[in-house]
Amino acid sequence: MSSGAEGAACAPQVQDSPERLGFEPRLNAEDWRAFWSADGAWGLYEQQMRDGCGTAKLAVAYGALPIERLVLGTFPAVSAERHGLPGLSVCATVGGRAVAARAEGAGGKLAVRLPVGTRIEAGQEVVVEVT
Secondary structure, three states: OOOHHHHHHHOOEEEEEOOEEEEOOOOOOOEEEEEEEEOOEEEEEEEEEEOOEEEEEEEEEEOEEEOOEEEEOOOHHHOHHHOOOOOOOEEEEEOOEEEOOEEEEOOOOEEEEOOOOOEEEOOOEEEEEEO
16 A cells, blocks of 8 residues: 555546546656546556657546546657747647647646547547557
8 A cells, every 4th residue: 555645646636627637657757657547437547658659548447537638747859949849740639530730839848739529438548649
């Protein structure tokens, strides 16, 4: 069982609106997964990073999650100076289908903007590739 301090260091952070969810693992961010719950839904978030690129997956196991902005706080290649600059590539799928996605800055962190009205149903996931 982890102590409260370890749990806080590892826990995902829910952002300030139901359509915005963010994660900022402080331990083992290169290969990290965690349970999340928000807005009546729950599931698993996982991220894997290597050489400044990576993949983030937000899976819904129960309920449905409206999401338009996913904040990826610990992706090292996307430091504040790269936000919005040419060369940063973000691709996303929702439920296995490609969707329009764009990178934005979010207080020095990378945020991935998904289409308005995006909703992940139980059994689906959002997959974001950052290169």
